[in-house]
Amino acid sequence: xxxxxxxxxxxxxxxxxxxxxxxxxxxxxxxxxxxxxxxxxxxxxxxxxxxxxxxxxxxxxxxxxxxxxxxxxxxxxxxxxxxxxxxxxxxxxxxxxxxxxxxxxxxxxxxxxxxxxxxxxxxxxxxxxxxxxx
Amino acid sequence: xxxxxxxxxxxxxxxxxxxxxxxxxxxxxxxxxxxxxxxxxxxxxxxxxxxxxxxxxxxxxxxxxxxxxxxxxxxxxxxxxxxxxxxxxxxxxxxxxxxxxxxxxxxxxxxxxxxxxxxxxxxxxxxxxxxxxxxxxxxxxxxxxxxxxxxxxxxxxxxxxxxxxxxxxxxxxxxxxxxxxxxxxxxxxxxxxxxxxxxxxxxxxxxxxxxxxxxxxxxxxxxxxxxxxxxxxxxxxxxxxxxxxxxxxxxxxxxxxxxxxxxxxxxxxxxxxxxxxxxxxxxxxxxxxxxxxxxxxxxxxxxxxxxxxxxxxxxxxxxxxxxxxxxxxxxxxxxxxxxxxxxxxxxxxxxxxxxxxxxxxxx
Numbered sequence: 001x002x003x004x005x006x007x008x009x010x011x012x013x014x015x016x017x018x019x020x021x022x023x024x025x026x027x028x029x030x031x032x033x034x035x036x037x038x039x040x041x042x043x044x045x046x047x048x049x050x051x052x053x054x055x056x057x058x059x060x061x062x063x064x065x066x067x068x069x070x071x072x073x074x075x076x077x078x079x080x081x082x083x084x085x086x087x088x089x090x091x092x093x094x095x096x097x098x099x100x101x102x103x104x105x106x107x108x109x110x111x112x113x114x115x116x117x118x119x120x121x122x123x124x125x126x127x128x129x130x131x132x133x134x
Numbered sequence: 135x136x137x138x139x140x141x142x143x144x145x146x147x148x149x150x151x152x153x154x155x156x157x158x159x160x161x162x163x164x165x166x167x168x169x170x171x172x173x174x175x176x177x178x179x180x181x182x183x184x185x186x187x188x189x190x191x192x193x194x195x196x197x198x199x200x201x202x203x204x205x206x207x208x209x210x211x212x213x214x215x216x217x218x219x220x221x222x223x224x225x226x227x228x229x230x231x232x233x234x235x236x237x238x239x240x241x242x243x244x245x246x247x248x249x250x251x252x253x254x255x256x257x258x259x260x261x262x263x264x265x266x267x268x269x270x271x272x273x274x275x276x277x278x279x280x281x282x283x284x285x286x287x288x289x290x291x292x293x294x295x296x297x298x299x300x301x302x303x304x305x306x307x308x309x310x311x312x313x314x315x316x317x318x319x320x321x322x323x324x325x326x327x328x329x330x331x332x333x334x335x336x337x338x339x340x341x342x343x344x345x346x347x348x349x350x351x352x353x354x355x356x357x358x359x360x361x362x363x364x365x366x367x368x369x370x371x372x373x374x375x376x377x378x379x380x381x382x383x384x385x386x387x388x389x390x391x392x393x394x395x396x397x398x399x400x401x402x403x404x405x406x407x408x409x410x411x412x413x414x415x416x417x418x419x420x421x422x423x424x425x426x427x428x429x430x431x432x433x434x435x436x437x438x439x440x441x442x443x444x445x446x447x448x449x450x451x452x453x454x455x456x457x458x459x460x461x462x463x464x465x466x467x468x469x470x471x472x473x474x475x476x477x478x479x480x481x482x483x484x485x486x487x488x489x490x491x492x493x494x495x496x497x
Contacts, residue, residue, distance in 0.1 A: 012371075013372055015368075016368035016369070016372050017368075019361075019364060019365055019368040020365045020368050020372070023361045023362065023364065023365030024365075026360070026361045027359045027361045027362060027444075030360045030361070031325055031359070034325060034328070034357065035325055036328075037328060037331070040329055040333060041333045044333040044334050044335070048335060051338065051339070051342055055342065081245045081246065084186065084242075084243060085245075088183065088185065088186055088242070091183035091188045094179070094183070095181055095183045095189075098179050098180065098181045098191075102271070118194075119194045119196060119197050119198055119199045119235075120197065120198045120199070121199055121200070121201040121235070121272075121274070122198055122201070123196070123198045123199050123233045123497075124200075125494040125495045125497070
């Protein structure tokens with residue numbers, strides 16, 4: 001006889017279960033409120049105000065961090081951008097190497113290693129169904 | 135079942151009564167920092183790179199593959215590895231094992247210099263360039279495209295424009311089109327349409343940031359289901375003793391917080407032309423000099439949808455199959471949510487096999 005799952009009877013477990021089961025209804029109720037045009041107007045106005053506050057705070061934080069000789073968010077963003085450019089450059093190199101490998105593999109005088117050998121493009125659906133027994 | 139074998143504690147510095155108590159409860163010491171493992175590890179080669187875009191070719195896993203290659207077009211606002219989480223939870227790996235030759239577009243993280251990238255750049259330039267590269271790399275004249283969410287919308291726009299340009303005179307490079315949770319009718323995206331209506335100042339947002347910040351995208355998507363995170367956490371805690379479920383959940387959670395910025399130009403067009411004016415359904419969407427008309431699409435089409443999709447509700451996606459002119463078209467509804475459709479347990483049991491069965495017959 002299978003042992004009952006005693007953990008599922010714990011108050012915490014039951015409470016979390018209740019949350020999970022009712023979440024869809026709560027989300028639907030709040031979503032319906034958020035779809036109201038008046039609320040949307042208010043939210044958009046708040047968004048604009050938050051953006052302004054964010055800019056002011058960023059400027060203040062940048063100045064303070066510079067005084068403390070610490071990097072700011074924009075320093076990290078600049079670093080992120082440089083790393084992104086490096087990654088893009090590496091990807092271009094990788095693509096160029098891939099093109100070169102393809103060209104070499106196609107050359108009759110080059111003995112292609114196994115890693116460059118292409119599979120046959122002859123697979124058919126009926127064969128696959130037979131292979132899977134379906 | 136939880137692994138109750140004694141394990142050395144790997145939590146640095148936590149050789150404490152707390153750790154010993156946890157281990158006595160059957161929760162072995164684990165490196166939580168690496169609990170999800172590395173994601174997106176199916177072997178691949180980058181065969182083309184333009185700007186931040188990378189076109190990948192996955193190493194085939196069969197000695198014999200279907201003739202028609204498959205190009206996966208991912209969303210612009212998320213990392214593509216949702217389709218290739220880990221071995222055993224990877225749609226890409228599944229397709230490779232079933233004998234498909236798989237390619238994938240990774241759009242990359244746009245930087246400030248990319249803020250003016252537009253839909254024209256994606257639909258008329260980058261996507262066709264990737265199509266041509268896939269065809270030359272595979273040596274084939276046609277391919278299948280699988281588009282997920284906004285990636286599906288980009289694929290649909292390209293397919294419609296390409297078909298209209300060719301008319302009925304010549305067959306184009308597209309053999310089959312598969313869309314997954316692809317929105318085409320913004321009237322079905324009620325929340326987003328209301329929030330980004332006439333009172334929403336997208337120009338101020340773009341003037342401040344260039345591209346739409348990843349956190350902004352994340353918050354907007356989370357607002358579509360305000361208590362979703364809380365319920366997800368509660369559910370996860372109730373299944374904390376099931377390691378496989380916890381790992382799977384944490385992987386998808388990691389991806390969910392890994393949004394990428396939305397290119398400013400594309401965002402501007404999506405807000406104005408798609409959300410506000412619903413141009414695709416109204417037959418007025420011009421991408422550059424070309425009109426995107428769903429009725430121009432005649433290739434076989436499969437649209438896979440999630441029953442509980444709060445990001446792409448059915449009202450926003452059902453028109454795709456109804457508006458195309460394809461004689462071979464099918465819509466399949468799978469139980470689950472927007473992300474579970476492609477990466478959850480339901481995907482493994484239902485969506486992936488349905489996709490494979492449909493595509494295999496047409497490849």
